[in-house]
Amino acid sequence: MPRPVRAEAGAAPRGRRLDLAAAAAAAGLAALAAVVGTAVERAEGTLHVDWPPLYAVWSPHAGPGTVPALAVAALVVAAGAPLAARLRWRPLVAATAAASVAWTFALALVDGWRRGIAGRLASPHEYLGSVPRFADAGAALRGFTDHILLTQPDNWPTHVAGHPPGAVLTFVALDRVGLGGPEWAGVWCVVVGGTASAAVLVALGALGAERAARAAAPFLVLAPSAVWAGTSADGYFAAVTAWGLALLALAAARRVRAPGTVAFAAGVLLGWAVYCSYGLVLAGLLAVGVLVCARGARALPFALLGALAVAAAFTAAGFHWWEGYHLLVERYYQGVGSVRPYGYWVWGNLGATVFAVGLAVCAGLRRAVAAAPGALRAVRRGPTAEAATVAVLVAAALCAVALADLSGMSKAETERIWLPFTVWLLPAAALLPGRDGRGWAAAQAALALLVNHLLLTGW
Numbered sequence: 001m002p003r004p005v006r007a008e009a010g011a012a013p014r015g016r017r018l019d020l021a022a023a024a025a026a027a028g029l030a031a032l033a034a035v036v037g038t039a040v041e042r043a044e045g046t047l048h049v050d051w052p053p054l055y056a057v058w059s060p061h062a063g064p065g066t067v068p069a070l071a072v073a074a075l076v077v078a079a080g081a082p083l084a085a086r087l088r089w090r091p092l093v094a095a096t097a098a099a100s101v102a103w104t105f106a107l108a109l110v111d112g113w114r115r116g117i118a119g120r121l122a123s124p125h126e127y128l129g130s131v132p133r134f135a136d137a138g139a140a141l142r143g144f145t146d147h148i149l150l151t152q153p154d155n156w157p158t159h160v161a162g163h164p165p166g167a168v169l170t171f172v173a174l175d176r177v178g179l180g181g182p183e184w185a186g187v188w189c190v191v192v193g194g195t196a197s198a199a200v201l202v203a204l205g206a207l208g209a210e211r212a213a214r215a216a217a218p219f220l221v222l223a224p225s226a227v228w229a230g231t232s233a234d235g236y237f238a239a240v241t242a243w244g245l246a247l248l249a250l251a252a253a254r255r256v257r258a259p260g261t262v263a264f265a266a267g268v269l270l271g272w273a274v275y276c277s278y279g280l281v282l283a284g285l286l287a288v289g290v291l292v293c294a295r296g297a298r299a300l301p302f303a304l305l306g307a308l309a310v311a312a313a314f315t316a317a318g319f320h321w322w323e324g325y326h327l328l329v330e331r332y333y334q335g336v337g338s339v340r341p342y343g344y345w346v347w348g349n350l351g352a353t354v355f356a357v358g359l360a361v362c363a364g365l366r367r368a369v370a371a372a373p374g375a376l377r378a379v380r381r382g383p384t385a386e387a388a389t390v391a392v393l394v395a396a397a398l399c400a401v402a403l404a405d406l407s408g409m410s411k412a413e414t415e416r417i418w419l420p421f422t423v424w425l426l427p428a429a430a431l432l433p434g435r436d437g438r439g440w441a442a443a444q445a446a447l448a449l450l451v452n453h454l455l456l457t458g459w
Contacts, residue, residue: 012433015367015433016433016436018366019363019364019366019367019432019436020363022362022363022365022366023359023360023362023363023443025362026354026359026362026363027354027359029347029350029351029354030053030351030352030354030355032351033052033053033347033348033350033351033352034051034052034053034351036052036344036348037049037052037053037344037348037351038051038052040052040341040344046339046340046341047340047341047344047345047412048336048339048340048412049412049413051455052348053345053348053349053351053352053355053412054352054355054415054451054455054457055412055413055415055416055457055458055459056451056455056456056457056458057455057456058454058455058456059454059455059456060453060454061110061111061453061456062110062453063109063110063111063112063116064109064110064112064113065105065106065107065108065109065110065111065116066110066453068102068105068106068109069103069106069107069109069110069448069449069452070449071106072099072102072103072106073103073222073442073445073446073448073449076099076103076218076221076222076441076445077218077222077438077441077442077445078438080099080217080218080221080222080441081215081217081218081434081437081438081441083095084096084214084215084217084218085214089205089210092201092214092217093198093201093202093205094198096197096198096201096217096220096221097194097195097197097198099221100194100195100196100197100198100220100221100223100226101190101191101194101195102194103194103221103222103226104190104193104194104226104229104230104235105117105190105194105230107226107227107230107448107449107452108120108186108190108230108231110452110453111452111456116230116231117183117186117187117190117230117231118182118183118186119182120182120186120231120232120459121171121182121185121186121189121231121233122182124157125157125158125159126157126159126233127157127159127160127167127168127170127171127185127233128171128181128182128185129157130156130157130160130168131168131171131172131175131180134168134169134172137169137172138317138318140165141165141314141317141318141319142317142318142319143318144156144165144318144319144324145319145320145323145324145327147161148161148324148327148328148330148331149161149327149330149331149334150331150334150335151334158335159233161328161331162328162331162332163276163277163278164274164275164276164277164278164314164319164321164324165275165314165319166272166273166275166276166314167233167237167276167277170188170233170236170276171185174188185231186230186231188236189229189230189231189232189233189235189236190229190230190231190235192235192236192239192240193229193230193232193235193236193238193239193419194226194229194230194235194239195239195242195243196229196235196238196239196241196242196243196419196423197217197220197221197223197423197426199239199242199243199245199246200213200216200220200242200246200423200424200426200427201213201216201217201220202246202249202250203242203245203246203248203249203250203290203393204216204389204390204393204427206246206249206250206252206253206255206294207249207253207290207293207294207389208253208293208386208389209293209386209389209390211386212386212387212389212390212427212430212431213427213430215429215430215434215437216390216426216427216429216430218437218441219358219360219361219426219427219429219430219440219441219444220423220426220427222441222444222445222448223356223357223358223423223426223444223448224355224356224357224358224444224447224448224451225356225357225415225419225422225423225426226448227356227415227448227451227452227457228356228415228416228419228457228459229419231459232416232419232459233276234277234416234417234419234420234459235419236276237273237276237277237280237419237420238419238420238423240269240272240273240276241269241270241273241280241283241286241420242420242423242424243269244266244267244268244269244270244272244273244283245266245270245283245286245287245290245424246266247262247263247265247266247269248263248266248267248270248287248290248291248299248303249290249293249294250262251263251266251299251302251303252290252291252294252296252297252298252299252300253294259298259299259302260299260302261302262299263299263300263302263303263306264302264303264305264306265306266299266303266306267302267303267304267305267306267307267308267309267310268306268307268309268310269306270283270287270303270306270307271306271307271308271309271310271311272310273420274307274310274311274321275310275311275314275321277420278321278324278325278328279404279409279410279417280420282400282403282404282421283400283420283421285396285397285399285400285403286393286396286397286400286421286424287303288396289392289393289395289396289397290393292392293388293389293392293393329409332409337409337411340411340412341411342408342411345410345411345412346405346406346408348412349405349410349411349412349414349418350405352412352413352414352415353401353414353415353418353422355415355447355451356414356415356418356419356422357422357425357426358443358444358447358448359440359443359444359447360429360432360440360441360443360444361425361426361428361429361444363429363432363440364427364428364429364430364431364432365394365398365425365428367387367428367431367432368390368391368394368395368428368431369391371387371388371390371391371431372391372392372395374388375387375388375391375392375395387431390427390428390430390431393424393427394424394425394427394428396424397421397422397424397425398425400421401418401421401422401425404417404418404421413458413459416459429444
């Protein structure tokens with residue numbers, strides 16, 4: 001079993017009691033969001049979700065993914081930590097990616113192939129319906145912003161209008177190589193999205209926190225957020241962002257032979273992420289966290305060049321990011337964004353996040369926050385203490401979540417929208433005592449299984 005990553009001083013029993021208290025407080029927040037949200041929706045109908053704070057409906061069910069999901073959960077809970085401790089590094093990264101993909105596929109198949117995977121991206125609000133409009137990709141990009149507002153002719157569907165064109169261009173590219181249609185799109189999102197866990201491991205290992213990465217591996221696999229990563233494009237966005245940050249960590253920590261080239265590639269991926277989702281500009285906070293943990297910014301100029309290359313390509317093609325963003329804000333308040341109450345969602349979103357990250361991560365967040373005051377000092381001293389590395393990355397993710405929340409542009413559906421940020425909260429579970437690992441991992445799996453079997457989620 002991986003040794004615990006020390007995060008705080010003090011008596012162990014007291015720390016474990018505080019862990020349970022933090023988990024109970026998080027569960028209370030989620031329950032309060034559900035009770036208050038249900039009352040508001042019944043009285044006013046302004047939340048526009050059927051099972052607040054989640055975008056879901058009550059629908060107990062089972063499906064072909066039920067048995068595989070139970071099997072994956074049992075295997076990871078029973079053997080995940082010992083395997084993570086014993087496996088060599090590269091096989092561990094590969095095994096984590098494979099297990100995450102299997103877990104996500106199994107959870108999606110609880111709803112059946114058609115409803116769980118093949119039909120999810122076939123909605124008229126999704127990207128695939130707009131693929132034919134990119135027969136002339138150049139013309140579509142030049143006129144992209146002309147169709148964002150609801151008042152404009154041939155306005156884009158909700159998700160196309162709500163994102164820069166990199167999102168829909170992904171599915172255009174799949175179509176061009178013969179992988180068109182919702183089935184391939186769903187498989188793409190599950191497989192690529194499932195690798196985000198491996199990217200987080202790579203980043204932690206590059207930053208000198210391999211022990212923490214090994215301790216976090218079972219929690220990265222059994223993340224309840226997999227319910228929403230399969231199948232949604234946001235799971236794919238999360239993976240693109242995570243791999244960009246992983247490459248940045250490798251380059252910044254000089255763990256590769258050509259750090260400048262790797263940093264440039266990191267910038268390209270992070271730049272592409274920003275052109276897939278406007279909100280991913282906040283991933284810059286995570287990039288800063290990576291550079292702080294690496295104790296150097298030599299990779300930054302190369303990464304900026306990579307990101308600027310992506311921006312220059314889109315700008316030359318006729319799409320202007322800032323123009324698109326300002327029109328998106330206007331479009332957002334032409335729809336349910338103008339109705340959903342900020343006063344509820346500014347804290348209800350956090351209740352939804354509890355469902356996405358799980359109670360083990362909430363308990364670990366308490367330890368990460370406790371470690372935060374000394375984290376920057378530990379990083380500066382070097383070599384970086386592992387708890388400090390986790391604390392810095394978790395703090396960066398929390399800041400991104402907080403800014404997204406306060407912006408008012410994330411009212412509801414944050415269990416899906418915030419996947420690129422919440423995946424970086426998961427390593428907080430590595431700070432929990434190793435002897436409690438199986439129990440906390442079982443709690444993570446149980447939450448995901450309950451959500452997927454009792455609710456029919458919108459994603």
